Amino acid sequence: MAAHHGSAGLGMRVGIIGAGPLGVVAAKNLAEEGFEVTVFERAEGVGGLWRQTTNTQQTSVLPNTFTNTSKFTGAMADFPMPDDYPVHPSADQIQKYFQGYAKAFDIKRHIRFSTEVVAVAYDNATKTWRLTVRSVGSPDERSDETFNFDRLVVATGSFKKPLIPDIKGQEQFEGEILHSQAFKDPTKYRDKTVVVVGLGNTSADSISALIGVGVKRLIVSHRHKAVIIPRVTKEGKILEFTLTFRLLMLIYWLQKISKGLAATIVASEFNKLQDASYPALRKHRACANDRKLPAAHSVQPVVSDDLASHFIEGRLESAPGITAISGPRFIRFADGTEAKDVDVILLCTGLQPDLGSLMPSEFDPYNPSLAPKSFGILPSRYTDERRVARLYQGFISLQCPHQLAFLGSCIAKRPNFQLYDLITMALAQLWAGNYPLPSQGEMERSADDFMHDLAGLIKKGDVKLTGIMGAIEYDQWLNDVAGTRLYSHLGNWFSSDCWRLWWNDRKLYKTLVGGIVSAHMLRLFDSKGRGRKAWPGARDAIMEANERARNWKSEHFEEWKSEHWKGQKKGNA
Numbered sequence: 001m002a003a004h005h006g007s008a009g010l011g012m013r014v015g016i017i018g019a020g021p022l023g024v025v026a027a028k029n030l031a032e033e034g035f036e037v038t039v040f041e042r043a044e045g046v047g048g049l050w051r052q053t054t055n056t057q058q059t060s061v062l063p064n065t066f067t068n069t070s071k072f073t074g075a076m077a078d079f080p081m082p083d084d085y086p087v088h089p090s091a092d093q094i095q096k097y098f099q100g101y102a103k104a105f106d107i108k109r110h111i112r113f114s115t116e117v118v119a120v121a122y123d124n125a126t127k128t129w130r131l132t133v134r135s136v137g138s139p140d141e142r143s144d145e146t147f148n149f150d151r152l153v154v155a156t157g158s159f160k161k162p163l164i165p166d167i168k169g170q171e172q173f174e175g176e177i178l179h180s181q182a183f184k185d186p187t188k189y190r191d192k193t194v195v196v197v198g199l200g201n202t203s204a205d206s207i208s209a210l211i212g213v214g215v216k217r218l219i220v221s222h223r224h225k226a227v228i229i230p231r232v233t234k235e236g237k238i239l240e241f242t243l244t245f246r247l248l249m250l251i252y253w254l255q256k257i258s259k260g261l262a263a264t265i266v267a268s269e270f271n272k273l274q275d276a277s278y279p280a281l282r283k284h285r286a287c288a289n290d291r292k293l294p295a296a297h298s299v300q301p302v303v304s305d306d307l308a309s310h311f312i313e314g315r316l317e318s319a320p321g322i323t324a325i326s327g328p329r330f331i332r333f334a335d336g337t338e339a340k341d342v343d344v345i346l347l348c349t350g351l352q353p354d355l356g357s358l359m360p361s362e363f364d365p366y367n368p369s370l371a372p373k374s375f376g377i378l379p380s381r382y383t384d385e386r387r388v389a390r391l392y393q394g395f396i397s398l399q400c401p402h403q404l405a406f407l408g409s410c411i412a413k414r415p416n417f418q419l420y421d422l423i424t425m426a427l428a429q430l431w432a433g434n435y436p437l438p439s440q441g442e443m444e445r446s447a448d449d450f451m452h453d454l455a456g457l458i459k460k461g462d463v464k465l466t467g468i469m470g471a472i473e474y475d476q477w478l479n480d481v482a483g484t485r486l487y488s489h490l491g492n493w494f495s496s497d498c499w500r501l502w503w504n505d506r507k508l509y510k511t512l513v514g515g516i517v518s519a520h521m522l523r524l525f526d527s528k529g530r531g532r533k534a535w536p537g538a539r540d541a542i543m544e545a546n547e548r549a550r551n552w553k554s555e556h557f558e559e560w561k562s563e564h565w566k567g568q569k570k571g572n573a
């Protein structure tokens with residue numbers, strides 16, 4: 001199919017589906033560039049999965065979830081989190097933060113809440129998107145309305161579709177089997193015997209919740225050795241703060257020499273950290289040698305302050321992968337051990353984006369028939385399960401680059417909220433025509449290279465987050481398109497910007513390269529006429545965030561310990 005290329009004559013009306021973090025920041029950054037945005041959100045408020053819901057088909061965090069990114073790095077570039085938030089805010093605080101963000105930038109008036117987009121079509125004659133929307137709760141299509149837009153942003157959820165494994169013999173099980181997406185009320189499981197499958201961050205939150213309500217017996221079945229790191233080390237260091245811009249550049253540089261070597265070094269650092277934080281875990285069943293570590297590139301540590309203690313202090317048992325369900329309440333594990341009288345199997349086996357299901361097939365980025373050769377190099381389980389989106393730079397449609405974007409499939413080496421801000425700043429610049437998109441051929445080649453790299457990674461082990469855009473070139477491109485001018489100011493001694501900053505404001509320069517990777521860096525420098533607006537408050541916010549990060553231990557560590565390590569032996573963390 002020929003691409004709908006070229007932006008000449010396109011109007012400024014943008015329809016956005018979803019008012020989660022991505023939809024809201026897209027609305028704000030596109031409106032800032034002069035686009036007329038309308039957002040459709042089926043929930044009653046903003047925040048996406050950070051809003052609690054009892055709907056078992058919608059992903060939402062648990063009430064006991066805290067962010068694994070800090071409030072200084074995992075924020076929007078021109079909207080710091082409130083002073084009274086803890087360094088790792090709770091789910092409820094994040095939801096309120098997005099409410100505040102939408103209010104502060106006057107985005108709410110552009111959002112139609114309780115409105116679900118039920119169909120999307122492209123009108124070739126008018127070159128517009130037609131969205132059919134329905135009020136949530138209305139019984140049928142009689143209340144449907146249609147809207148036309150010049151461009152469309154799909155932000156329906158980065159973690160929307162549950163990945164559910166087939167477990168041999170599961171039809172015999174007489175207890176309850178549910179996926180984490182449907183796990184909304186931990187109190188239902190008080191006094192039950194629960195087997196949690198999978199050991200990712202969702203498992204960690206679910207395990208905390210289950211232990212909190214008091215279960216009879218709790219087992220976690222995991223195929224790989226546990227890799228658990230704390231948010232805060234036993235010395236009172238916030239782990240994320242050890243990542244500076246300088247260190248990030250070093251990792252990127254190592255990656256350029258050898259991706260495998262860089263991944264191995266990072267994975268080994270995680271292991272060292274686990275050993276130092278939880279020495280007793282080394283001899284625990286969760287780390288026994290009958291299970292391997294995941295391939296270096298797919299090591300995703302579980303970030304948790306209590307999981308290791310639950311293992312060590314016996315509240316949580318570890319078992320290897322499930323071989324079969326061998327009776328109405330009976331589970332057999334890979335090492336031959338069994339669990340009897342199991343009431344509940346909770347599948348914390350992951351989620352994936354679902355950005356294509358509303359789209360006509362000719363615009364669906366997961367549709368292998370649009371690029372059979374490119375998709376053909378991936379194992380069929382990735383294409384049949386629609387796990388890979390073929391996009392330019394992870395968010396731009398190859399079929400309709402000036403009119404269609406999909407947000408939520410790609411991840412990079414930045415905290416998610418920063419990345420969302422940066423990507424949508426870049427999108428606004430591209431669609432405003434301030435930065436040229438390359439030729440169709442170049443975009444296709446770039447997408448093919450991405451598929452090729454992904455296929456290479458898959459050969460070494462399963463890839464969970466298939467939209468991984470890890471290289472420095474990607475971050476540089478995003479910053480260049482968005483107009484942040486970050487890379488001309490930091491560490492680039494061929495650039496006069498860098499020398500000028502170093503000479504005129506040494507304190508700021510040192511803070512930027514050697515301090516925390518603050519979100520506000522993205523709005524610090526003037527774009528010199530092309531790019532997103534700078535935020536006048538950025539310098540102060542960066543200095544303040546660094547000051548607070550430096551003082552965190554002396555001001556908050558004791559209080560944090562009593563809040564987060566309550567009931568646990570201090571020696572574990």
Ligand SMILES: Cc1cc2nc3c(=O)[nH]c(=O)nc-3n(C[C@H](O)[C@H](O)[C@H](O)COP(=O)(O)OP(=O)(O)OC[C@H]3O[C@@H](n4cnc5c(N)ncnc54)[C@H](O)[C@@H]3O)c2cc1C
Nearest residue numbers: 018020021022042048049067068116117156157158159416
């Ligand atoms: C359990 C969990 C914890 C996480 N914790 C962190 C963390 O600590 N730090 C971090 O940086 N990232 C974290 N993440 C990553 C997370 O993906 C992001 O924080 C973020 O919520 C993703 O935003 P989103 O807008 O893509 O999707 P969502 O938050 O899922 O929002 C999508 C929105 O689209 C709406 N929608 C969907 N379909 C339609 C439709 N047809 N019509 C109208 N509206 C529709 C939904 O109602 C929803 O509001 C976590 C993810 C999970 C699953």
Ligand SMILES: NC(=O)c1ccc[n+]([C@@H]2O[C@H](COP(=O)([O-])OP(=O)(O)OC[C@H]3O[C@@H](n4cnc5c(N)ncnc54)[C@H](OP(=O)(O)O)[C@@H]3O)[C@@H](O)[C@H]2O)c1
Nearest residue numbers: 066067068165198199200201202203223224348349350464
């Ligand atoms: N507090 C927080 O910040 C927080 C909380 C929750 C989630 N999140 C984020 O949300 C995203 C999703 O997290 P998640 O934990 O739901 O998913 P995940 O990170 O993909 O973890 C899934 C787990 O399930 C296991 N698994 C998958 N398929 C399996 C199968 N067929 N049989 C047995 N085990 C299987 C995996 O093990 P293998 O390695 O063996 O495949 C892995 O341990 C992540 O990005 C995470 O960081 C963040």
